[in-house]
Amino acid sequence: LRLLARDWRSGEIVVLLAALTVAVSAMSAVVFFTDRVRQAVSQQAGEALAADLRLESTDPLPRSIGDDARAQGLAVVDVIHFNSVVLAGDASALVDVRGVSEGYPLRGELRVASSLQGSQEATQQIPPRGSIWAEPALLARLGLDVGDAIDVGQLSMTVDRTLEFRPDEGWRLMEVAPTILLNVADIPATGLLQPGSIAEYEFLFAGASADVTRFRQQLEQLGPGFELRDARNGRPEVRSALDRAEQFLILAAMVSVLLGGVAVAIAARRFVAKRLDGVALMKCIGARYSDILRLNLIQLLLLIAVAGSAGIVIGYLAQFGLTWLLADFVEAELPAPGLAGVFLGPVTALVVAIGFALPPLLDLGRVPPMRVLRQDLEPPRARFMTVYVFAALALSGLLFGMFRDAELVLYVLGGVAATLCVLYLAGTALVYLLQGLRGRVGIAWRYGIANVARRGRESSVQVAAFGLGLMVLILLGVLRTELMTEWQDLLPEQSANHFLINIQPGEPEAIAGMLTDAGIESPEFTPLLRARIGEINGQPLAEYSAPTRFGRRQLEDEINLTWLETLGEDNEVVAGEIWSPDDTRPQLSIEQSLAESSGLALGDTVSFVVGGESLDVTVTSIRTVQWDTFRPNFFMVLNPGFAEQYAHTYISSFYVAPEQRSAMLDLARSFPAVSAIDIGAVIDQVRRAMTRATMAVQYVFLFTLLAGLMVLLAAIQASRDERLFESAVLRTLGARRSIVLKGLAAEFIAIGLLAGAIAAVGAGGLAYFVASEIFELDYVPGIGLLAIGFLAGGIIVGTTGTLAVRSVINSPPATSLRAA
Numbered sequence: 046l047r048l049l050a051r052d053w054r055s056g057e058i059v060v061l062l063a064a065l066t067v068a069v070s071a072m073s074a075v076v077f078f079t080d081r082v083r084q085a086v087s088q089q090a091g092e093a094l095a096a097d098l099r100l101e102s103t104d105p106l107p108r109s110i111g112d113d114a115r116a117q118g119l120a121v122v123d124v125i126h127f128n129s130v131v132l133a134g135d136a137s138a139l140v141d142v143r144g145v146s147e148g149y150p151l152r153g154e155l156r157v158a159s160s161l162q163g164s165q166e167a168t169q170q171i172p173p174r175g176s177i178w179a180e181p182a183l184l185a186r187l188g189l190d191v192g193d194a195i196d197v198g199q200l201s202m203t204v205d206r207t208l209e210f211r212p213d214e215g216w217r218l219m220e221v222a223p224t225i226l227l228n229v230a231d232i233p234a235t236g237l238l239q240p241g242s243i244a245e246y247e248f249l250f251a252g253a254s255a256d257v258t259r260f261r262q263q264l265e266q267l268g269p270g271f272e273l274r275d276a277r278n279g280r281p282e283v284r285s286a287l288d289r290a291e292q293f294l295i296l297a298a299m300v301s302v303l304l305g306g307v308a309v310a311i312a313a314r315r316f317v318a319k320r321l322d323g324v325a326l327m328k329c330i331g332a333r334y335s336d337i338l339r340l341n342l343i344q345l346l347l348l349i350a351v352a353g354s355a356g357i358v359i360g361y362l363a364q365f366g367l368t369w370l371l372a373d374f375v376e377a378e379l380p381a382p383g384l385a386g387v388f389l390g391p392v393t394a395l396v397v398a399i400g401f402a403l404p405p406l407l408d409l410g411r412v413p414p415m416r417v418l419r420q421d422l423e424p425p426r427a428r429f430m431t432v433y434v435f436a437a438l439a440l441s442g443l444l445f446g447m448f449r450d451a452e453l454v455l456y457v458l459g460g461v462a463a464t465l466c467v468l469y470l471a472g473t474a475l476v477y478l479l480q481g482l483r484g485r486v487g488i489a490w491r492y493g494i495a496n497v498a499r500r501g502r503e504s505s506v507q508v509a510a511f512g513l514g515l516m517v518l519i520l521l522g523v524l525r526t527e528l529m530t531e532w533q534d535l536l537p538e539q540s541a542n543h544f545l546i547n548i549q550p551g552e553p554e555a556i557a558g559m560l561t562d563a564g565i566e567s568p569e570f571t572p573l574l575r576a577r578i579g580e581i582n583g584q585p586l587a588e589y590s591a592p593t594r595f596g597r598r599q600l601e602d603e604i605n606l607t608w609l610e611t612l613g614e615d616n617e618v619v620a621g622e623i624w625s626p627d628d629t630r631p632q633l634s635i636e637q638s639l640a641e642s643s644g645l646a647l648g649d650t651v652s653f654v655v656g657g658e659s660l661d662v663t664v665t666s667i668r669t670v671q672w673d674t675f676r677p678n679f680f681m682v683l684n685p686g687f688a689e690q691y692a693h694t695y696i697s698s699f700y701v702a703p704e705q706r707s708a709m710l711d712l713a714r715s716f717p718a719v720s721a722i723d724i725g726a727v728i729d730q731v732r733r734a735m736t737r738a739t740m741a742v743q744y745v746f747l748f749t750l751l752a753g754l755m756v757l758l759a760a761i762q763a764s765r766d767e768r769l770f771e772s773a774v775l776r777t778l779g780a781r782r783s784i785v786l787k788g789l790a791a792e793f794i795a796i797g798l799l800a801g802a803i804a805a806v807g808a809g810g811l812a813y814f815v816a817s818e819i820f821e822l823d824y825v826p827g828i829g830l831l832a833i834g835f836l837a838g839g840i841i842v843g844t845t846g847t848l849a850v851r852s853v854i855n856s857p858p859a860t861s862l863r864a865a
């Protein structure tokens with residue numbers, strides 16, 4: 046404690062402690078926040094289900110299941126839905142009758158209007174007994190408005206409001222009938238459900254995350270005939286946007302920890318250098334290696350405790366800032382942070398300190414006692430490669446354990462390691478090349494270049510340290526601007542917000558004409574074929590074993606197929622090859638997540654049953670899909686020429702401005718069989734996620750800036766004593782203070798220019814791989830990035846280094862020479 050107090054007063058451990066604290070603060074803030082977001086996002090993603098958990102069956106569900114859920118603290122809602130024909134005078138229409146109980150929806154909100162073209166409003170109520178809420182398209186087809194009556198089976202029910210939006214309306218995109226919502230207690234009186242009627246019975250559940258998880262495990266024990274769904278099966282568009290937002294936060298926190306570790310390693314070297322004489326003296330009076338090791342370990346543990354505690358407090362306070370920034374991104378009330386962030390602070394500090402500070406400290410015990418007489422004696426460098434390898438593995442394990450993204454961790458760690466090696470080699474080459482330039486420049490530059498060449502290994506280490514700090518700062522800058530802009534450009538302001546389905550052959554031209562007349566851009570029409578899988582590789586589907594239960598359900602459900610000559614720009618083949626126009630065999634392209642969950646692979650044969658006939662196709666490619674573009678996309682795509690003869694429909698998507706809403710009602714009257722789905726609310730949710738994620742990355746970026754500053758200060762502080770002595774000698778020999786200062790500035794500018802150039806190349810390469818492989822975005826680094834690296838290196842390193850060593854110039858030469 047006395048040694049630490051002395052070092053604190055002298056400023057020797059300030060950078061070391063600050064670097065540890067910044068690393069812990071960045072990680073704790075993000076983990077505290079992401080822990081809260083994961084809980085709330087699971088609730089928000091549940092809006093696609095209108096619940097956290099949904100149990101479905103074609104038979105009435107036992108009431109005991111609902112009673113058991115309520116006993117475990119969960120909210121429960123009954124839902125019954127089926128197709129039927131409703132009457133209004135002489136007009137009739139097929140509808141999706143959906144009866145719900147009080148509390149629906151458990152997640153999200155209903156939006157209704159008091160007239161056919163009235164303004165929308167949110168409600169937490171359900172239709173009262175004897176009335177219904179109907180979608181505007183249905184009223185337009187029947188020529189009705191709010192207040193009119195519709196016969197639903199044996200009941201004449203009043204249209205109380207128009208149903209503008211329900212959270213789970215996009216759950217089954219291909220539901221062809223508009224919805225009427227009514228109180229579930231009215232369904233028996235309609236007389237529409239008789240023994241043998243086709244209907245679906247559902248229980249919706251919502252509650253605390255732990256309670257939902259526990260109850261889901263209980264429901265998974267139910268036998269066949271029940272289907273269980275949760276937020277993991279939600280809309281891929283929303284899930285993709287939320288995943289990317291979290292990945293950006295993870296990346297920002299990750300590089301903060303890495304930079305903090307580098308700063309700790311550099312600061313620890315100076316910490317050890319200042320202790321060499323004291324340790325030599327201790328060994329002269331009988332201190333053993335174990336005594337010195339124990340003394341230093343205790344000090345290191347005290348630093349870890351202080352940095353871990355301070356980092357936890359700072360991180361906990363900082364996550365409130367993130368919560369405020371992302372208030373609209375996560376609409377649900379965020380639950381309290383878990384204990385993960387509390388435990389993570391000390392663990393992060395321990396891993397970073399042991400991995401980056403312990404190896405130099407272990408050298409202290411080997412200081413020769415003779416150093417009290419000969420200060421040029423250094424401790425023998427032990428081979429601590431195993432310690433560094435262990436530290437790298439521990440750090441990797443820590444990052445993976447927190448973020449569960451091995452690919453992102455490996456890319457970042459690999460890119461950092463490769464850049465460090467290149468930077469160190471470049472620093473060595475710089476030292477060698479500058480030796481021939483020392484006599485060709487002015488006195489200030491000659492002194493600065495001589496410093497770089499004379500220090501040799503120290504200069505190479507500084508190039509590596511400065512370059513790494515600059516690289517991650519440039520990388521985060523790229524991610525914060527170009528990549529975030531690229532991501533947001535996937536969903537421009539006028540993205541398609543309406544889907545049309547169940548378009549019959551012969552109708553696309555007329556629909557396109559009607560939309561064009563209304564001022565809506567004519568959309569593209571994509572064929573849609575409904576099919577079921579009968580066999581896989583000649584084996585009946587019932588006997589096929591899928592890797593996951595979710596994948597099994599996907600294969601058993603009715604599948605939407607299409608055929609395309611070429612894939613859209615939001616599809617990318619990652620395995621196999623896409624077909625050519627002259628291919629003569631039926632081929633199938635599968636989306637990557639479906640292939641992984643279902644176990645389908647290249648070369649597999651899938652037999653589809655379409656209208657009682659069999660269509661055998663071969664899997665020839667696997668592709669990724671950018672779902673958050675909200676364009677019509679499919680999990681399975683066929684090549685053209687083999688499915689057109691089967692009965693099929695078309696789907697389309699397009700943008701409808703608020704003032705063009707009446708055109709959709711006219712479309713519903715003219716084409717009563719066509720269903721229109723408004724996904725504007727979903728798009729708004731994703732767009733908010735993108736905007737708020739950008740703000741969150743900028744917020745976490747502040748920690749990265751602090752960590753980068755720690756690297757620069759630690760690298761400069763490491764050579765401070767040597768610079769003090771050199772400055773004192775030069776000024777004693779008559780050199781002016783301005784000449785010495787210019788020489789130091791030249792030294793840092795030279796190092797900064799080289800470090801910045803290599804850092805820009807490394808950041809560009811890493812950004813390219815992260816963009817293409819992790820975020821699935823198109824980013825190509827330009828020559829401007831190199832210019833940014835040059836300027837950033839020369840200005841940031843040159844300015845920071847010069848300002849940091851001004852105290853060296855201002856120190857009286859006599860004081861420095863006496864200390865030496």
